[in-house]
Amino acid sequence: MWRNRLRRCALSAAGLLGACLLALPAQARYYDDVIDSGYIRIGLYRDFPPYSWLENGEPRGIDVEIGKRIAAGLGVLFEPHWITPDENLEDDLRNNVWKGHYLDKDDTRPLAPKQLADIMMRVPYDREYAYMRDSTGEIVNEQVVMFGAYQRERWQVAYNGERLDSVATLAVFQYHPIGVEIDSLPDFYLTSAFQGRMREHTRHYSNVREAFAAMRKGEVDAVMGMRAEIDWLVESAADGRIRLGDNGFPMMGKQEWDLGMAVKQTYRQLGYAVEAVVDDLIRSGQMEKLYANYGLRYELPGLYQEVAEGY
């Protein structure tokens, strides 16, 4: 089943109906309620280093660090809301920011509010996406506001220097096996671009960490993933054989994109307060240091790059 397609329509169907929204009071909150309660729930992807994960019961990762600073900036406690990713971002926004998951129910308290994040991290900041319309003209993500870009992300290849001298172009992967996360853009790209010439050498893993581990064991000669994931794995492995590719990704639709946050559209005031905190982290240079502490390169989101260039 093409689940991703079904779910996307769940959004638009709900948009038409409006009924789903009325069923239960959702627990994302107004700015005043967040401040009064003394905590803020920050939505973080589960088990997703270097962005967010649990290590010995302690939340770790870049998004955790930013979330803690948001909480401190608002003068409240940081509380993680762990997100199990669904098939696409629309699903994650629905399940975690504006509506709640249909499995989040309590038999003993049927009217209890659903567990939602006040703010969700690592949500792409992309005008085209934010205003995307479905086939009936409804804005697909009209229930949320996407704001506060804090990082630009790209694709990156890492390779085993004992197997490959360099990766200047992707042509080498007509001959050398490369590992990717299944059902990701690198997967689509390597199996369908260039008349499929790299298809036979594309190996699939359930995440980039497993692909990287397979490279260190010699199963594949390279991996392709998000730059921060690759940087983190290279830094953690401290394996002298592993190098970073210099190649581009010709014919690839989306080479770079910005990450920000999302808030339910009724709670914009909370979004403004959070945006101010994050903006200060970026302008003061603290953000770059947070990334450096994890061994990651930091690239300013597009808006800030334009400002820096004096536009």
Added chain:
Amino acid sequence: MNRIGRIPGFAATALVVAMAASGGSQAAVTDEDIINDQATTTDVVSNGMGLRGQRYSPLTKVNAETVQELRPVWAFSFGGEKQRGQESQPMVKDGVMYVTASYSRVFAIDVATGDELWEYNARLPDGIMPCCDVINRGVALYDDLVLFGTLDAKLVALNKDTGKVVWKKTVEDYKAGYSITAAPIVVNGKVITGVSGGEFGVVGKVEAYDAKTGDILWSRPTVEGHMGYVWKDGEKAEAGISGGQPGQTWPGDMWKSGGAATWLGGTYDPDTNLLFFGTGNPAPWNSHMRPGDNLFSSSRLAINPDNGEIVWHFQTTPHDGWDFDGVNELISFDYQDGGNTVKAAATADRNGFFYVLNRENGDFIRGFPFVDKITWAKGLDDKGRPILIEEGRPGNPADVAEGSKGESVFSAPSFLGGKNWMPMAYSQDTGLFYVPSNEWAMDIWNESVSYKKGAAYLGAGFTIKPLNEEYIGVLRAIDPKTGEEVWRYQNYAPLWGGVLTTAGGLVFMGNPEGYLMAFDAKSGEMKYKFNTGSGIVGSPITWEQDGEQYVSVVSGWGGAVPLWGGEVAKRVKHLNQGGTVWTFKLPQSAEVASR
């Protein structure tokens, strides 16, 4: 995150336990009961009202003359603030009905009164992301056990009198994207199940367990290249690679995550001793990433129930690019051809074609479109392989430039199929199949702006369109020997529930508008309808108890249809949810009065 579910068996109060204990005369369900289910009209102990899945009852008391006198005798609410789609087929044994509900729940109901005897709520783990809504399609019965599959991909056996767990086995890891929604099937003491899964790189399989103990007996993957296993005295042994070896019909390592989920369960034919399981579409969804036939996706598999061996396969959609799962039920039936009995089996596929196969060897006998419009294939060749129209294939994601949509392809049937999961019925009297179908198409394109887990992604955009203003759903009476459509009933909303036919010359089915309807099996004339208050997406049953004929159907709108938007949503958005078993009977007095 979720806190649903309560302690298993908690609902069994002391009173209920006492009642159940006093009913000690109830007999256990035997292999013989299951094999003879179609002929024994006092119970329903298999999904499909007989293992062949014909959904045909020899009962005649309710017929074209008497059906007007059918009376509701009770309505049982699942309650629990959990009203999602109710796609279950109830079972009945010794005056007790066993029926599943959304969110992996099971209820035992006293048929005489409509009273609840017990209730079981599966305790589902946190963070579960089940594929394809939270429906369940029913239980299997064996010995004193009620068996069913859960959204977290477990097989559970409950005591039929108390609802307490007797055994529970993990069929697959829900964290890897697996779940179970289909009713298991019991053949010769083995409970056999498939698995459901999303696009997370799952691999379909069929597994058999000892119904009494839950011990695994064999496991058969449904994607070429994966090793099958058998267990003897608890020892696991290799039983051959499905399809012989990997890489014959798949590029690279894609067979490792090839999809082909067996999400709708199967049927069984005692004559040939074969199980028939269908398989879902191949993964990933975009066909340009995986040139080749991609076996055994979108296929029907004949499997030896003793060891899990694949005896034959028939692929309805090689190299699927439209999400045409091949899971739809394959129904065994015999017909006469020039004085010879043909051991056939038939299926109405998502792809819009109706197939008649030789069930002994899988050979194609004939096939024909059963929907009005098919855009992806010109027809079938003499082996039953589709003759493709290449412009009808959705586009290559590599051709999508940044910021633009890929070229849109108009395709019929839509990805929800000419017929989806809802089971058809075969009448031994008229020789016709009664096929619940839908007339709809889709526009489909690659979407350049899409994200997944913080990463740029390439999604597919689509919209489903009705092909006609007046109707989407069409219940068709189809002659499997000629392909002729003998009659049709058109329904405004899409049909999503199962069909039942009887020797009383009737065809029963429900619609999303909420009506349980009965049609004359020969003419298609509607003889009866009753509004159950919510949409029907379940499958009706009939049986006889204390000399009276009963009919039951579960009402509760949901399933896949209300999950999408576009033009179809407008036709169903006003439908209310629910969760009720409706039970009807023809009172003896009415039966006499009508004579």
